[in-house]
Amino acid sequence: MNRRLSIAPMMDWTDRHCRAFHRALTTRAVLYTEMVTAPAILHGDHQRLLGFDAVEHPVALQLGGSDPDQLAEAARIGAAFGYDEINLNVGCPSDRVQSGRFGACLMREPSLVAECMAAIKGAVDVPATVKCRIGVDDQDPSVSLFATVDACAEAGIQVFIVHARMAWLKGLSPKENRDVPPLDYGLVRRLKRERPHLSISINGGIPSLDEAEAHLDDSDGVALDGVMLGRAAYHEPAILGQADRRLYDAETPDVDAFAAIDRYRPYMAARLAEGVHLAAMTRHMLGVMHGRAGARAFRRILTVEAIRPGAGLEVVDQSVDAVREAGARLERRGEAA
Known part of the structure; x- marks a missing residue:
């Protein structure tokens, strides 16, 4: 799967209709579902929670949870539905997510994240991937990010999408956590430089394809594997109509x-x-x-x-x-x- 561009999982936004529309603009970008919790999948309506249209491929299912057995079973169900990737959310900072012991708070428990990822990887044949922050609250991001990535890599995980901000779980709302903590793109590039065998995509505050191209540039000797766009892709989706040509060198006209x-x-x-x-x-x-x-x-x-x-x-x-x-x-x- 070519991950040069992906569209971030965004709650209440990237539902199946949104993804079908984005696919009308780009045939190459990897699309992500909203986060779906493992317990919801185990006990809910699979078609309502997981149904998608074939036009969406390549499309990844993002799971939320911290119980390895539950995540493994939810991953099996998602893979059976035809998803091309199973992704674990280690970045959402909402109170509801924290109370359920998943999302960004898992940055404090890299060994548990690795255990969860090993369970997911063992349950499916499609790629198992992680989307994380660089740390939470008073953590040193240069320690917390590498600890999470290294623990998962030891479990056989190769693909990481890093939102290049801390999550401040005490004192900031989920909305504020998307803007207030400063971005540290340099740390993500350092991760790729020091772990060149891993696939590292960058996320957070990237407003345009111009900046996406800049992140993919290897002029400093570091070539990130991908860029994930979030709000820019949602609020100005027409920019995606240029993505196949600009980021994938596709010999097809832009889609207006x-x-x-x-x-x-x-x-x-x-x-x-x-x-x-x-x-x-x-x-x-x-x-x-x-x-x-x-x-x-x-x-x-x-x-x-x-x-x-x-x-x-x-x-x-x-x-x-x-x-x-x-x-x-x-x-x-x-x-x-």
């Missing part, structure tokens, strides 16, 4: 916002026929026209009209027409000038 919506259309039609509400799918499109004339009208139409009972693809057409008309008006003004 209009083409992506056209590609997403059959997926939306199929889900509408199954009874899915239009707004559940279009909410992930709101940022795709960012920077274009008519973007505000596009968002307004999708926000107001898509929630109406019986709303169908005509609402999407109306929103796209608003952007095209705004662009045409802008062009006419330019010609008149």
